Structures are given as C-alpha cells and as structure tokens.
Amino acid sequence: METAVQEGRILLTADADFGTLLALGSRAAPSVVLLRSADHLRPVEQAELLAANLSLISEDLEKGAIASLTRDRLRVRELPIEVDRAAE
Numbered sequence: 619m620e621t622a623v624q625e626g627r628i629l630l631t632a633d634a635d636f637g638t639l640l641a642l643g644s645r646a647a648p649s650v651v652l653l654r655s656a657d658h659l660r661p662v663e664q665a666e667l668l669a670a671n672l673s674l675i676s677e678d679l680e681k682g683a684i685a686s687l688t689r690d691r692l693r694v695r696e697l698p699i700e701v702d703r704a705a706e
Contacts, residue, residue, distance in 0.1 A: 622648035628679050637684050641699040649679040654688045
C-alpha cells in the first residue's frame with residue numbers, strides 16, 4: 619500500500635481487507651477499486667467490468683476513494699472513511 623501512495627497509484631483488488639485497512643487507519647490514499655465477487659468472473663469479464671465503469675469513477679479515484687464494483691452495482695466512498703470508534 620505504501621508503494622501505491624508513493625507512486626500515486628490506484629490499487630485494483632478483489633480483497634476487501636484493503637478497504638478495512640484504509641478505514642481503520644483513517645487513510646486518504648491510495649484509492650482502491652474493489653472487484654466484488656471477482657472469483658465468479660473470468661479475467662476478461664473483470665476487465666470488461668472495470669472498463670465499463672472507469673469513466674464513472676475516475677474523478678473520484680483521483681481525489682481518493684474506494685470504488686466497489688459488481689456486475690449490477692457500483693458504490694463509491696470518499697477517503698478517508700469515517701469510522702465510528704464508539705461502536706468498536
């Protein structure tokens with residue numbers, strides 16, 4: 619994650635732990651694209667999903683965000699994510 623921040627990169631992953639780490643650390647970078655249910659998609663389908671949505675999320679990712687993609691849903695959360703510490 620540190621390398622992505624230093625190099626201004628965006629992480630592409632199917633691992634939801636990256637979002638958790640960003641939230642718990644109150645981090646504003648790096649941006650993350652989370653491909654939900656990626657294990658049910660072939661690599662070409664993952665690429666198509668990303669390509670179909672990239673223009674919709676690129677501005678958010680440049681500012682700092684987590685974008686969660688499925689075949690039928692797109693969710694974007696601005697970074698840093700507020701964590702309710704009272705609930706922990």
